[in-house]
Amino acid sequence: AQKVTQAQTEISVVEKEDVTLDCVYETRDTTYYLFWYKQPPSGELVFLIRRNSFDEQNEISGRYSWNFQKSTSSFNFTITASQVVDSAVYFCALSGPGDTGGYQKVTFGTGTKLQVIP
Amino acid sequence: EADIYQTPRYLVIGTGKKITLECSQTMGHDKMYWYQQDPGMELHLIHYSYGVNSTEKGDLSSESTVSRIRTEHFPLTLESARPSHTSQYLCASSEYRGTQYFGPGTRLLVL
Numbered sequence: 001a002q003k004v005t006q007a008q009t010e011i012s013v014v015e016k017e018d019v020t021l022d023c024v025y026e027t028r029d030t031t032y033y034l035f036w037y038k039q040p041p042s043g044e045l046v047f048l049i050r051r052n053s054f055d056e057q058n059e060i061s062g063r064y065s066w067n068f069q070k071s072t073s074s075f076n077f078t079i080t081a082s083q084v085v086d087s088a089v090y091f092c093a094l095s096g097p098g099d100t101g102g103y104q105k106v107t108f109g110t111g112t113k114l115q116v117i118p
Numbered sequence: 119e120a121d122i123y124q125t126p127r128y129l130v131i132g133t134g135k136k137i138t139l140e141c142s143q144t145m146g147h148d149k150m151y152w153y154q155q156d157p158g159m160e161l162h163l164i165h166y167s168y169g170v171n172s173t174e175k176g177d178l179s180s181e182s183t184v185s186r187i188r189t190e191h192f193p194l195t196l197e198s199a200r201p202s203h204t205s206q207y208l209c210a211s212s213e214y215r216g217t218q219y220f221g222p223g224t225r226l227l228v229l
């Protein structure tokens with residue numbers, strides 16, 4: 001069984017503050033993928049990043065960075081110097097390796113709503 | 119950049135009407151999905167497809183049906199809309215590594 005927990009329901013920060021969104025996952029698979037998506041008020045889910053279970057290197061993309069730690073089953077997302085445009089709901093997701101039919105179940109967390117106040 | 123399209127973006131309709139939500143992708147992905155979501159809330163998988171002529175029900179029971187006659191097209195149909203169907207419907211497709219790319223969504227309001 002797969003499970004993704006985003007314990008932070010809502011976070012408010014003042015513009016230019018750093019903020020970390022937590023994601024903890026559970027899976028029995030040895031091969032799996034982790035994702036982060038952003039959902040702005042327009043409603044579309046925007047893919048941000050994918051990591052596979054064999055790659056624990058942290059990644060930085062501009063003001064975004066991701067910290068993957070298998071030892072704690074966590075895949076946290078940090079926004080540095082937050083901006084108003086970062087206001088959105090952020091979803092963490094987990095996918096297994098795929099069954100024999102090719103279906104990969106993707107389990108989404110319940111999302112964290114981030115509000116960046118000017 | 120993902121190319122997945124949904125129409126209409128917004129739909130207001132009366133109870134009992136039949137509706138079809140369109141979803142198309144130009145990436146050649148075999149796998150496609152429909153999710154139901156109240157805005158900003160949890161996503162619920164209602165249908166998915168491995169490929170042409172393959173459809174399966176998802177985790178959340180839904181009165182909707184889907185078809186997959188062409189790789190690029192995955193429409194969702196409600197035979198008789200009810201107020202309980204009011205929600206946002208998101209279509210997605212995925213590559214072999216599992217990354218799902220989402221369309222802009224259809225916001226449905228049933229009066």
